[in-house]
Amino acid sequence: MGADSGPGAPAAVPWRKVLYERQPFPDNYVDRCFLEELRRNIRVRQYCYWAVVRETGLIAQQVSCVAVFLTLWSYMEQGDLVPSAVLWVCLGCALLGYGLYEILGGSCVRERTRLADLQSSTIFLAFTFGFSPVLKTLTESVSTDTVHAMSAVMLLAHLVSFPYAQPSPPGSLSLNAALFGSVCLASRLPGALHTFTMLSCAVLVFALWPCLLHRMREKAEWSFPWAAVLVCLAGVRGLGSLWPEGALLLLLALLTLTLVCPLLLVHLQRHKDNIHGPWDEAEIREDLSRFLN
Amino acid sequence: MVLKIFFPQCCNTADSGLLVGRWIPGHNSAVVLAVIHYPFIPGQVKKYLSELQSQTQVDLTVLGSWSMPKEGQEGMDSFLKDLSTIFPQKCWLQLSREIGKRGFTCQVVQNNGKLLQDQEQKNGDDKIILIHYDQRKVMLSQLHPVQDVGQKSDVEPSELRLVFLTVAQSQPLFFLDKYDDGPLKLTHWQSEGREASIIAELLKQVSVPVCIFLTWLLSLWHWLCSFRMLHLRPVLFISSKLSTCVQSGYRAVHFKTVFSPKKAARHMEFMRKANIFVSFLVDIALGLLLILWLYRENRISKLADTLVPVADRVAKELQELLEWLMGAPAGLKMNRALDQVLGRFFLYHIHLWISYIHLMSPFIERILWYVGLSACLGLTFALSILSDIVALLTFHIYCFYVYGARLYCLKIYGLSSLWRLFRGKKWNVLRQRVDSCSYDLDQLFIGTLLFTILLFLLPTTALYYLVFTLLRLVVVLFQGVIHLSVDFINSFPLFAIGLRICRPYRLAEGVKFKVLCQEPGTPLHLMMEINPLKCSSVLQCYRMPTYSCSPKDSWAALCKKLFVGELIYPWKQKTAKTD
Numbered sequence: 005m006g007a008d009s010g011p012g013a014p015a016a017v018p019w020r021k022v023l024y025e026r027q028p029f030p031d032n033y034v035d036r037c038f039l040e041e042l043r044r045n046i047r048v049r050q051y052c053y054w055a056v057v058r059e060t061g062l063i064a065q066q067v068s069c070v071a072v073f074l075t076l077w078s079y080m081e082q083g084d085l086v087p088s089a090v091l092w093v094c095l096g097c098a099l100l101g102y103g104l105y106e107i108l109g110g111s112c113v114r115e116r117t118r119l120a121d122l123q124s125s126t127i128f129l130a131f132t133f134g135f136s137p138v139l140k141t142l143t144e145s146v147s148t149d150t151v152h153a154m155s156a157v158m159l160l161a162h163l164v165s166f167p168y169a170q171p172s173p174p175g176s177l178s179l180n181a182a183l184f185g186s187v188c189l190a191s192r193l194p195g196a197l198h199t200f201t202m203l204s205c206a207v208l209v210f211a212l213w214p215c216l217l218h219r220m221r222e223k224a225e226w227s228f229p230w231a232a233v234l235v236c237l238a239g240v241r242g243l244g245s246l247w248p249e250g251a252l253l254l255l256l257a258l259l260t261l262t263l264v265c266p267l268l269l270v271h272l273q274r275h276k277d278n279i280h281g282p283w284d285e286a287e288i289r290e291d292l293s294r295f296l297n
Numbered sequence: 298m299v300l301k302i303f304f305p306q307c308c309n310t311a312d313s314g315l316l317v318g319r320w321i322p323g324h325n326s327a328v329v330l331a332v333i334h335y336p337f338i339p340g341q342v343k344k345y346l347s348e349l350q351s352q353t354q355v356d357l358t359v360l361g362s363w364s365m366p367k368e369g370q371e372g373m374d375s376f377l378k379d380l381s382t383i384f385p386q387k388c389w390l391q392l393s394r395e396i397g398k399r400g401f402t403c404q405v406v407q408n409n410g411k412l413l414q415d416q417e418q419k420n421g422d423d424k425i426i427l428i429h430y431d432q433r434k435v436m437l438s439q440l441h442p443v444q445d446v447g448q449k450s451d452v453e454p455s456e457l458r459l460v461f462l463t464v465a466q467s468q469p470l471f472f473l474d475k476y477d478d479g480p481l482k483l484t485h486w487q488s489e490g491r492e493a494s495i496i497a498e499l500l501k502q503v504s505v506p507v508c509i510f511l512t513w514l515l516s517l518w519h520w521l522c523s524f525r526m527l528h529l530r531p532v533l534f535i536s537s538k539l540s541t542c543v544q545s546g547y548r549a550v551h552f553k554t555v556f557s558p559k560k561a562a563r564h565m566e567f568m569r570k571a572n573i574f575v576s577f578l579v580d581i582a583l584g585l586l587l588i589l590w591l592y593r594e595n596r597i598s599k600l601a602d603t604l605v606p607v608a609d610r611v612a613k614e615l616q617e618l619l620e621w622l623m624g625a626p627a628g629l630k631m632n633r634a635l636d637q638v639l640g641r642f643f644l645y646h647i648h649l650w651i652s653y654i655h656l657m658s659p660f661i662e663r664i665l666w667y668v669g670l671s672a673c674l675g676l677t678f679a680l681s682i683l684s685d686i687v688a689l690l691t692f693h694i695y696c697f698y699v700y701g702a703r704l705y706c707l708k709i710y711g712l713s714s715l716w717r718l719f720r721g722k723k724w725n726v727l728r729q730r731v732d733s734c735s736y737d738l739d740q741l742f743i744g745t746l747l748f749t750i751l752l753f754l755l756p757t758t759a760l761y762y763l764v765f766t767l768l769r770l771v772v773v774l775f776q777g778v779i780h781l782s783v784d785f786i787n788s789f790p791l792f793a794i795g796l797r798i799c800r801p802y803r804l805a806e807g808v809k810f811k812v813l814c815q816e817p818g819t820p821l822h823l824m825m826e827i828n829p830l831k832c833s834s835v836l837q838c839y840r841m842p843t844y845s846c847s848p849k850d851s852w853a854a855l856c857k858k859l860f861v862g863e864l865i866y867p868w869k870q871k872t873a874k875t876d
Binding site for chain 1: 630631632633634718719720721735736737738739741742743744745746748749750753754
């Protein structure tokens, strides 16, 4: 039954849109103002291509982070890198990063005191150093193919579940998956010190670097694209020294991700067709913080 | 209205006289218990009946007259009719029998003089049925399901039950036999002479002081057991685990029931006492047989000689098993370091155990000799001691099982909790559900490390747990079999089954009727025979309650416990209430 097509609709009594009263109309009767409140695509944003490309840089740099980590591991496994040297470099990078973090966040209120930070790092170092002999023997009885497969799955899970919208407190599943994968890989290395070094690198790359990056984005907007590009280049270069075809693949993947996907997104916006109406859930738009104090 | 008259078989050939019995209240029936012969003085009859009434609590009355005329006794009929005026009744029965004929004739005279005759032409509804019963059997029989006399029950006792009760309670009526020089001459099942045996009388006399003495001994035993020293926690714990102590405690309770000097008032109490006593005697007899067999041909020393090598062999097998586990068992990949640690730990335990056994070996024969003597307390004791010895000998298996189970349980628990952390979730204890949670960086890091470690060490621990659980289950099964047999001996109602086989009329389920004589002009004669209780009902009714060792958990719960690593005690015994 469409609007105005009810044959037995007496015009004397106007139809009201209520079901709790008996009306002379049938239950599924609608009148002229049917679907008047329908709105289409009221929240669709118009994307600017270059803005989207800038945002995609985050994903690209995360992929490159994984590539950098794998390069490091590969070198350590082949024995080209001495673990103590890598350890010192990691320590240096950590201190540098921490200093940068403090400088950039000077005006912010600190959530954690310096003492709490020191405590965390001590716990981490102690634990890892203490458990590294145990960790080293964990996958002895597992075949190499299984270990590689597990690590690949875990790192993929890390990439997929990474909280790209809010990377500052790192998401549980992504961080855990990355750490699990790195433990699997680290247990294949020749010595306990190697394991310790690998884990420290993993924590740096997967846990601390996203926090720093996020802080940089917030405070110094201009530095973000340069940092992303730097990381991508490092990833490609590192992979290239081991496996040139892989580096080529990575480059292609990064270019697709950064340039082609935003194009697709912008291009396909015109097919968007969302309908909204009085049946949507209510959303509170007001800023209610004035009631809090 | 059908009038039912229950007539004892022993009175079929009695001389003429008065019928003494009871009218069943609420039903149109009468039970004839005895016949009082001529000559009698009515006053003495009445006095005797009222004496009996106060003694037995059964309202005995004169029901009517019985005439079986012999030669020279004609003319009794009118005499019999006049008797109804001396003993005023609501209904006066006049049963008469002629020699040579099978059936009786019965006339019922109502109070108002109306004659009720058994003639089908007159009133087709009014019939009289004469049911013959064996008085002795009905007196001794007990109708099942048992309803106690003093108990108030919602169900009105049925007519049959009232008949049985009446006959059973009228025992004092049957004490006068024909050799007594009293004023009254009765005919009932015992009128040919009371049965008694000297031995039974002697035993009855002797049993009372013996019971008092044994009860005093028991109280002494209880006083010994109530020492404060024996109520310390460790002693209590050990004594609750050793099945010998449990069995002895159980037997003490039994004895208390059996040896109490009070006579059993109710049928169930009597059966219980008898069952306990008979099963105890059989137990002791079997135990003595076992002793005879054990102590002949030096079997004890042979047993002791084989015990130490058997223990050694068991330990060696365990060692070999552990060595196999420490290698690559069944091709499984184990974590070498953990494997070595666990294997060495258990090997050291076995080494300790072997040293202990070797230390004890000179004394084993002596100990066994004295322990074997304890079988004279009953076969159940011997079996309990066997079960305890097995438990002691396999104590190391139990220890290993506990270690393995605890380790595995801890691992499973840790793994499940850390898996939730891996996904970023947490168990909400208040709401009993899984909620999301934002963890700190260091919590995440340490959690992931531990998760990885536990996950990779799981196969090793699980294998050790599996092996030791299987061993423990074998031992538990063996112990369970022993306990079941002890339980069976304890609870089987031998006396009741014996009674059912030898004297089936004593446990009655109901009655069946056989038609004796159905001639026109005489009432219907039926023969009532007792239907004995089925054997399965006997077992169900008289089975003694025991600390039954039925498995505590169902199969599904057991499997779940095994999977999670909880310690299982499948044969949990119901502990007696301590007061």
